[in-house]
Amino acid sequence: MSDTEGSTEHAEPLRRAIGQRYLTYALSTIMHRALPDARDGLKPVHRRILYAMRELKLSSNGGFRKCAKISGDVMGNYHPHGDGAIYDALARLAQDFNVRYPLVDGQGNFGNIDGDNPAASRYTEARMTAAAEALLEGLNDDTVDFRENYDGTLQEPVVLPAAFPNLLANGSSGIAVGMATNIPPHNIEELCDACQHLIKTPDARDDTLVNYVTGPDFPTGGVIVEPRESILETYRTGRGAFRLQSKWRIEDLGRGQWQVVVLEIPYQVQKSKLIEKLAELIQTKKVPILADVRDESADDIRIVLEPRSKNVDPDVLMASLFRQSDLEVRFSMNMNVLIDGRTPKVCSLKEVLRAFLDHRREVLLRRTRNRLGKIDHRLEVLEGYLIAFLNLDRVIEIIRNEDEPKSVMMAEFDLSDVQAEAILNMRLRSLRRLEEMELRKEHDDLTQERSELMDLLDDEGLQWAKISEQLRDVKKRFGKSTELGRRRTDFAEAVEVADVPLEAMIEKEPITVVCSQMGWIRAMKGHIALDQQLKFKDGDEGRFTFHAETTDRLLLFGSNGRFYTISAANLPGGRGMGEPVRLMIDLPNEADIIDLFIMKPGEKLLVASTAGNGFVVAQDEVEAQTRGGKQVLNVRDPVRAAICRPVSGDHVAVVGENRKVLVFPVDELPEMVRGKGVRLQKYKDADTKLTDAVTFTRAQGLSWTFGEGKTRTVNDPELAEWDGKRASAGRMAPRGFPRDNKFTD
The missing domain is CATH 1.10.268.10 (Topoisomerase, domain 3)
Structure with a gap:
């Protein structure tokens, strides 16, 4: 038998063996680790922690024991995994910002909402809460089945009696093999009311039950702004998401000044990371109307947001922050649970209450x-x-x-x-x-x-x-009459603010944009004289200087045929030499800057390459949303983008290195969003390049500058000499045409 035949003979059994073992692993993960039981809402590790605490007689009105002792008992008697994982699960059950109805009463440092970790288990102590005792009520009365522990020396409960629907009350999350679960916490009183309705009306629909369970009740509060129709669909199917916003208010500081104070942040958002993100938004000027953020939290959340101007609309400010930070999150729900402890299933609200x-x-x-x-x-x-x-x-x-x-x-x-x-x-x-x-x-x-x-x-x-x-x-x-049971998460309709224009977010101030030949850009305060002498680095000189407002967006056209968008408000100040524009956008080193100008929505541009191809494009179509820019004119080496001119007339004049000028109507050029374009002018020699192109109004004639500020204008009938069809060769330029073959300086 050959080696090939031998390998074939053993391939199938190996494949089968691997498949069987992976299936065993998958089932173990699903049933014994990641998915909660619909009956008591617990995973095995949490169930074993509570049972071990009960065996240690750690009642809610008794004494505390070291968490190291509890973790050790759980690991040695019921859960043969790392004590670190057990202690993490134990600590989480004590965190009132993570668990709606904590099942462990912790004494010591059990972490905080900033994301700090709990102290080591030898420093912390714990006992059960009244809610945990309610889950264990009746355990001695043969209410549930017991099974042997991992080494057959002890017995542990398969499921707890569970006096309240803990699955929905405290929620759950986990990732198994090929499936996951994510269930938000809810209010116990609402769940009990829904259960009582289901007892009276066994065939009640999910739509009716949502009248009782109005939505999640997160331990950290917040405001749910999800539409009711979406909430109904989520509870009906067991899959969906809830849009959760921070709770905030406006504080009047007098004299027209005000600030926003955030009182509650979304569930499972770490406060420290949220503050860092808000500070980053200020630093990068992504929300220019936000001036400062301060964390004044003590026992309660208090995050202060200062607007840059008292004239800013608070709703506009918060809408921008909701869009760009974790002050608003979408909490996904995937009610994937174990029915009867065996079968994983995505259940509706009614199905889990029924279970x-x-x-x-x-x-x-x-x-x-x-x-x-x-x-x-x-x-x-x-x-x-x-x-x-x-x-x-x-x-x-x-x-x-x-x-x-x-x-x-x-x-x-x-x-x-x-x-x-x-x-x-x-x-x-x-x-x-x-x-x-x-x-x-x-x-x-x-x-x-x-x-x-x-x-x-x-x-x-x-x-x-x-x-x-x-x-x-x-x-x-x-219930809601107790401090623990009062509803914490409110409901509201989302204040929908349309995509906030940059102008509404930035205080409008005059600036003068200066960009050098080497691409260093800056913004001088105010509208200075455009012929004013400015300082540049050694070997550099000015290239673009124009007046703008801080609310303007600038368009930069590169020789690679891409347009880049820069916010004028984000330009470095004019005290120094500025910054390289390539730090603000991803313009390759081999690409040159062809043009830099203020974007004017609604107007059009003429773009063309050195090969003489081009087209008309609307400015609205070239605005880029990322640093990488937007490809508009397709070019391939050695051809490069060469021309970008505003369209302001009814005719086009083009000129090439051969000094031939061609005039034809703008209508002969197509309007495109992206492409190579069409031929503007024909060149006999393949090495001849297009040097300039402008649009003009025929009735006013074609003008060009020469000498020191002198202008010459050619009108009909003389202008007709250079008329021709698009893509024709044209005729030699008139006497006195600039030697650089350009219509403008």
Whole structure:
């Protein structure tokens, strides 16, 4: 058998083995790590942390224990993973800015909203909260299944009884293999109201349930500005997003001055990074109307935003910041959960509430059956006690005289083993007459309770009534009347401010733009005389100087055929030599600056290459949104872009290195957005280049400058000598035409 045949023989089993092992890993990740259980809303690590804390008797009104001890117990007994991962999960359950209803009461440094990490586990202490105890209520009453821990030495619960819908109350997030989950936190009282409605109306639709669960309730507050239709669709499908804004107000400083104070920031946004981003927006002048940002937070959030001018509209300022920073976020929801702890499914609001209610009914039935078993056992014992009291002298005689009193009593009084054992273990002081009366009362009470429990097991209506009563108790403990349960996240309609024009964001001030031959650009304050002598670096000289406003946008056309957009407000000041324009835009070193001018929306440009090709393009089409610019005129070496002129007339005049001039109507040029263009002038020699092109109004004649400020104008009928069709050769320039073959200096 050849080597090739041997490799083929073993390829399939290897492929199958890898596939099977990866599938096993994927299922393990999905079921035992990343996705929460729809019934108690917990992942295994959180469930094990709470169970371990319960075993350590860390009740909400008891003492604290070191987190190192808790993490160690969780790792050693139930969760054989790194103690760092366990402590991170434990610490998060204590962070009131991350968890809506914290399940761990932490003492010490458990991190903060700035993004600082908790202290090491040996320095912090913890115990359970009342909410955690509510999740564990009834664990001793055989309400849920238990399974062996990882090494088979202990038992751990498969799921917790969960007195409230923790999945939605605290939310969850995780990334599994091929799927993920992201569920926002909600208000417990609203969830309980929705559950009670679902109990009364089992076929209720998601649209109706949203009347009760109006939307997420984030621990950090904020304002949800998502339209109601979108919220309905999100809860109906289990997928969607909520638009969440910071809560802010305007503080009056007197004399017309004001500042914005941000009081609440979106969920899971680190305050320190948010401040850094706002400072960066100021530094890069992306929001020119924002002058300063200060963090004055103590226990509460207080971020102060100072406008550059009191005339700025606060809504415009905040709309710009919402658009460019994490003062507004979109919180995605993907309600991917484990149904019955086994099947991953993207559920609607109704489906997860239904899963919780069905779980609560199962817990109720198991708890009832467990209580019935205990009552039956106790009744059996009580009946034995009563028989003993009725035959007390004979019982004492048997115990005193018989070698095997248990078997004798069982035979004589028809007692069960349990009853005989209980009688033999009875204390002498229990032989009082009063004790008999108490036993009879206890027997009657237990008989009554047993009857009620049997009725409960037989009547589904009574079961749901009991669950509804339990939900009312949860509302009383964690509802909106409590400090913990009050709704924190508000709702509002988004204040939609149209794309804010730069002019509205920048204070309009006159400047003079100066750009040198080597490409150093600056903005002088005010409109200075354009012929004023200015300083430049050694070997450099002025090239472009023109008046502008800080609200203007400048267009730079490069010899690579790309247009670049520069905000005049972002230009460096005029005290020094400025900065290289190539630091502000990504103009390649091999490309030259062809032209620099103020953008005038609505007007058109004539662009052309050295090869004599060109077209007309609207200025609105050449504005670039990025530093990389926008390709408009397509050129390939050795051809380069050469001409960029405003279109202001009805005719075009072009001239090449051969000094031939051609005049034709502008209408013969196509208007394009991008391309190589069409031939403007024909050259016999392939090396001949186009040197200039201008547009002019025929009635006013064609003018050019020569000498020192002198101008010559050619009108009809003399001008007709150079008329021709586009792409023709033209005729020699008139006598006195500039030697540089350009119509303007």
